[in-house]
Amino acid sequence: MKTILIAGGNSGIGLQAARDLLADGDRLVLLGRDPRKGEAALTLLDAPADRASFLATDLSTHDGVRDAARRILDKHDHLDALVHTTGVLTNQDSRTVDGLHPFFAVNYLSRYHLTQLLLPALRRAERPVVLMMTAAIPPIDDADFARFPQFTDFNFGRDRKPVQLTNHHYAAHLTRTAPGLAAGVVNAGAAKTDIMRAAPWYMRVGAKILGPVVFDSVETSAHNVVEAVRRDDWPGPLYWGKPKKFEQRTPINLSSTSTQHLMDISRTLTGA
Incomplete structure (x- = not known):
């Protein structure tokens, strides 16, 4: 029985992944901000307390992650x-409260911070796995990190790529510094989940008009995450760019100088 922690596992793609992995006989720990959603998720999973649990926490802050x-x-x-x-x-x-933009704090920095703090527990596993979901951002060295990490006058269209691409850099860093750990980044696809409520207006309009045609199901979006947890035949760091196409993956091969620079900033911000 594997013990699997899913940050964001109380809804959407994370909850679907939890459902699939629970069916494999694994033990699930779900993290989320809303206790009501957490309780609803546990009710939906309908598993014994020793198989599925929920912790309410705010991962947008350093104190919440700690x-x-x-x-x-x-x-x-x-x-x-x-x-x-x-x-x-x-x-x-x-x-x-830490003076950071929430898109950066949640979509990258909390992932770095929480993973770093949990490395002692991950290292006790036979083959630990760390996976990060992003938008469709391939691992290529073409992002401008000059505004990292403050992103003053944040603009989604301009700043989303460097924030999300840093997940790739962290996957590369983990693979290099934590022997035996497999790390990867998974494109979440275009599933319609609660995240759309706070999306820019043009994305909400596009989702309403094109949703029936372009949206993936949560089952499709969760597929590669579930397979990467189940299987031990893939070497990290990898990027899965096409939902439900587990065999189609791209090695993450980025500038080690850029990776080290971004990790140094992340360490300074979090102390981890």
């Missing part, structure tokens, strides 16, 4: 897989 890691490590001495499906979509120039 609290989540402490509670997880108090209850679990090892983790076989950590899956990051959390995400926000916004074009507003708002800031978290």
